Amino acid sequence: MEHKIIIKNLLETEKLAKLLIDNLSIPNVITLSGDLGAGKTTFVKGCLKALNYQGKVISPTFNILKCYFDVQPHIYHIDAYRLEDNNHDLGLEEYIESDGLCFIEWPQFIADIIPNKHLEIYIKIIDDEHREFIFIDRHNFYQDFFKELVNNGL
Numbered sequence: 001m002e003h004k005i006i007i008k009n010l011l012e013t014e015k016l017a018k019l020l021i022d023n024l025s026i027p028n029v030i031t032l033s034g035d036l037g038a039g040k041t042t043f044v045k046g047c048l049k050a051l052n053y054q055g056k057v058i059s060p061t062f063n064i065l066k067c068y069f070d071v072q073p074h075i076y077h078i079d080a081y082r083l084e085d086n087n088h089d090l091g092l093e094e095y096i097e098s099d100g101l102c103f104i105e106w107p108q109f110i111a112d113i114i115p116n117k118h119l120e121i122y123i124k125i126i127d128d129e130h131r132e133f134i135f136i137d138r139h140n141f142y143q144d145f146f147k148e149l150v151n152n153g154l
Helices: 010-022 040-050 107-113 143-151
Strands: 002-007 028-034 065-068 075-079 101-105 119-125 131-136
Touching: 002 010, 002 143, 010 040, 010 143, 028 040, 028 107, 040 075, 040 101, 040 119, 101 107, 131 143
Parallel strands: 028 101, 028 119, 075 101
Antiparallel strands: 002 131, 065 075, 119 131
């Protein structure tokens, strides 16, 4: 199943993130793909905002992993960009298979440790403000979320 949405601004991105957070079962894995600057980390920021997180959210590009234990469910944010050539055993499975929500940017670099049942999100840049979000559910695990997207006019 696939669903496409055009987002016009940051407010709509945050609304979409809240809708996702409100309709995910725990634990869960969400992969985020798209060009540099497409809005992958911005979307994770929106998800954390939906959980009332008040701290600073930055891309884990240089850290590879950022953990947010101040929210429920816990959020694990992985940026696998730097693992393209060095897919070392870093113990990321522990976070991917954890008790919270795991967001993975650049999932193609660690595809072998991502579970089959995960939600894929592709973000395409249309222009400076507009993005196309493509949600893909290969196992019909996220039907309720897709219904909520339609119910909310997205």
